[in-house]
Amino acid sequence: MPKTIRFHETGGADVLKIEDLPLTEPGKGEVRLKVEAIGLNRAEIMFRQGKYLDIPVLPSRLGYEASGIVDAVGPGTSSIQIGDRVSTIPAFSMREYGVYGESAIVPDYAVTYYPNNLSAVEGASIWMQYLTVFGALIELGQLKKDDSVLITAASSSVGLAAIQITKAAGALAIATTRGADKKQFLLDAGADHVIVTDKEDLAKAAMTITSGKGASIIFDAVAGPLLEKLADAAASGAIIFEYGALSPAPTIFPLFSSLKKGLTLRGYTLFEITGDAEKLARGKQYVYDSLQSGVLKPIIDCTFPLDAIAKAHLYMESNQQKGKIVVTV
Amino acid sequence: MPKTIRFHETGGADVLKIEDLPLTEPGKGEVRLKVEAIGLNRAEIMFRQGKYLDIPVLPSRLGYEASGIVDAVGPGTSSIQIGDRVSTIPAFSMREYGVYGESAIVPDYAVTYYPNNLSAVEGASIWMQYLTVFGALIELGQLKKDDSVLITAASSSVGLAAIQITKAAGALAIATTRGADKKQFLLDAGADHVIVTDKEDLAKAAMTITSGKGASIIFDAVAGPLLEKLADAAASGAIIFEYGALSPAPTIFPLFSSLKKGLTLRGYTLFEITGDAEKLARGKQYVYDSLQSGVLKPIIDCTFPLDAIAKAHLYMESNQQKGKIVVTV
Numbered sequence: 001m002p003k004t005i006r007f008h009e010t011g012g013a014d015v016l017k018i019e020d021l022p023l024t025e026p027g028k029g030e031v032r033l034k035v036e037a038i039g040l041n042r043a044e045i046m047f048r049q050g051k052y053l054d055i056p057v058l059p060s061r062l063g064y065e066a067s068g069i070v071d072a073v074g075p076g077t078s079s080i081q082i083g084d085r086v087s088t089i090p091a092f093s094m095r096e097y098g099v100y101g102e103s104a105i106v107p108d109y110a111v112t113y114y115p116n117n118l119s120a121v122e123g124a125s126i127w128m129q130y131l132t133v134f135g136a137l138i139e140l141g142q143l144k145k146d147d148s149v150l151i152t153a154a155s156s157s158v159g160l161a162a163i164q165i166t167k168a169a170g171a172l173a174i175a176t177t178r179g180a181d182k183k184q185f186l187l188d189a190g191a192d193h194v195i196v197t198d199k200e201d202l203a204k205a206a207m208t209i210t211s212g213k214g215a216s217i218i219f220d221a222v223a224g225p226l227l228e229k230l231a232d233a234a235a236s237g238a239i240i241f242e243y244g245a246l247s248p249a250p251t252i253f254p255l256f257s258s259l260k261k262g263l264t265l266r267g268y269t270l271f272e273i274t275g276d277a278e279k280l281a282r283g284k285q286y287v288y289d290s291l292q293s294g295v296l297k298p299i300i301d302c303t304f305p306l307d308a309i310a311k312a313h314l315y316m317e318s319n320q321q322k323g324k325i326v327v328t329v
Numbered sequence: 330m331p332k333t334i335r336f337h338e339t340g341g342a343d344v345l346k347i348e349d350l351p352l353t354e355p356g357k358g359e360v361r362l363k364v365e366a367i368g369l370n371r372a373e374i375m376f377r378q379g380k381y382l383d384i385p386v387l388p389s390r391l392g393y394e395a396s397g398i399v400d401a402v403g404p405g406t407s408s409i410q411i412g413d414r415v416s417t418i419p420a421f422s423m424r425e426y427g428v429y430g431e432s433a434i435v436p437d438y439a440v441t442y443y444p445n446n447l448s449a450v451e452g453a454s455i456w457m458q459y460l461t462v463f464g465a466l467i468e469l470g471q472l473k474k475d476d477s478v479l480i481t482a483a484s485s486s487v488g489l490a491a492i493q494i495t496k497a498a499g500a501l502a503i504a505t506t507r508g509a510d511k512k513q514f515l516l517d518a519g520a521d522h523v524i525v526t527d528k529e530d531l532a533k534a535a536m537t538i539t540s541g542k543g544a545s546i547i548f549d550a551v552a553g554p555l556l557e558k559l560a561d562a563a564a565s566g567a568i569i570f571e572y573g574a575l576s577p578a579p580t581i582f583p584l585f586s587s588l589k590k591g592l593t594l595r596g597y598t599l600f601e602i603t604g605d606a607e608k609l610a611r612g613k614q615y616v617y618d619s620l621q622s623g624v625l626k627p628i629i630d631c632t633f634p635l636d637a638i639a640k641a642h643l644y645m646e647s648n649q650q651k652g653k654i655v656v657t658v
Contacts (some may be wrong), residue, residue, distance in 0.1 A: 246585055255596070
């Protein structure tokens with residue numbers, strides 16, 4: 001029986017249980033993967049804690065991203081065939097599906113091919129990060145080469161993807177990080193400038209970097225009190241994407257700067273892209289092509305074995321990682 | 330010597346002084362009006378209090394909107410001529426110009442014609458309200474007939490203009506007001522629905538009115554704690570314009586609803602339109618044509634004589650008015 005990760009109550013990493021559950025068959029429109037690697041996301045930690053947009057139905061599976069080989073297909077599925085090397089797109093609710101385990105059933109529309117030049121570990125590390133950034137910066141933000149993009153939580157996989165996509169467009173990438181220890185890593189990852197927020201005044205530094213104009217696009221996973229500083233760092237007419245809620249503190253709306261500068265504050269999740277067939281098709285094409293050509297390349301921090309799933313979650317919660325944390329199966 | 334309103338310190342309505350100041354000549358690119366009527370705006374109260382986007386240079390004139398007859402033109406002015414019947418557009422800073430008085434000098438680009446079917450009192454009551462709404466709803470919000478527009482502070486001149494412009498586009502106008510006393514007035518002014526926020530749950534009422542979809546455009550002058558309720562009343566993918574700061578309380582950013590619904594929160598002021606020649610030209614044309622055809626018609630609450638300017642400010646601060654407060658000269 002395949003090992004499956006589930007939790008029977010919400011809470012800390014120790015609620016994750018490794019269970020031997022019977023192998024099940026995919027239903028209508030579903031496919032089953034023999035999982036090779038699982039990419040971890042902050043969303044899964046929040047879901048496990050009961051603090052995510054979706055509230056789990058207990059006992060609950062979890063996990064958005066896996067790579068693997070298709071080993072069964074249900075009736076009425078699309079072109080996906082047994083033996084295909086694929087990875088999963090977060091186009092489903094974890095209330096219904098989860099990929100943490102040796103075997104995972106997902107809807108066929110959430111399964112796609114990834115380029116051959118990527119390993120299975122890399123294949124499990126692409127869709128969440130690159131589609132999230134594609135949707136915000138390219139699809140909604142219409143990123144151009146004269147943009148200056150301020151990226152918070154820049155050492156996360158999505159933050160690093162934002163640096164790569166910003167640079168691929170020829171724009172200026174300004175990364176922020178709390179401590180100085182990740183500064184060199186972010187420069188190596190392609191950031192043009194790194195602002196260490198524990199030591200520097202964010203708005204002042206951003207204004208200096210942009211010759212007083214401010215950042216034209218801000219891509220923020222943190223929210224909380226940081227948002228007011230981001231508004232101070234924003235250019236006139238800038239757009240600020242809020243795509244996460246890492247800060248536990250309330251987020252104050254920067255009323256006066258938004259009036260003065262005509263700021264757009266845009267709540268955003270990947271599901272705007274994965275839930276829209278046309279946007280998703282554009283995103284998949286962009287990501288696939290850019291990975292194949294080497295313009296984009298996922299940065300892997302480290303891998304854990306499946307048995308160490310709780311440890312892997314704790315490691316993500318420690319915020320030490322620089323890039324994607326992957327579980328190998 | 331013409332009577333001129335100035336204040337020498339920021340504060341309550343009693344800081345407004347009626348002074349006899351020498352008649353001055355317009356400088357380069359300026360014109361002078363013999364003022365007939367002055368339209369009052371909340372902005373002037375905030376400016377007088379030192380709480381506006383611009384901080385006054387003391388002693389300071391004030392006032393954005395006047396109608397009158399041009400009685401002098403400076404060198405290098407455009408097509409405006411002595412004897413022209415015009416009104417002023419808020420396209421300047423009150424740190425430099427103010428129209429409260431018997432005579433007012435303004436930049437020539439802030440002076441324009443208004444339709445002949447309007448009185449001088451009405452002519453002083455159009456540009457702030459209609460250009461503000463034009464910029465948000467039409468220029469940025471791309472108002473269409475299937476939109477449902479939620480309008481807060483709906484009895485203000487800008488709120489009423491929003492009802493009129495929404496109806497002119499064939500869209501649904503949902504007005505909110507705190508007390509029940511203004512409900513019938515707002516229905517008479519064209520609102521399809523009125524939500525009395527002291528008595529009704531705003532989000533629930535908006536959802537009922539829109540058959541569970543929520544408002545697609547929200548036009549809000551209040552901010553403060555109301556913003557979270559507005560986000561609850563918003564449709565998926567809605568845009569919320571924040572164009573004022575009537576609430577003295579901090580404004581919480583509605584993080585989770587904005588993530589879930591993909592909301593756009595847009596800080597906005599009229600100056601985005603008046604500061605952009607093309608947008609202003611489109612706005613002037615739209616407003617002029619709609620006033621001339623009678624599709625739009627300013628609602629005047631009452632008029633005060635110039636000597637009662639402090640009383641007129643106090644009346645606006647009391648929030649009893651339904652429409653524009655005008656001072657006649």
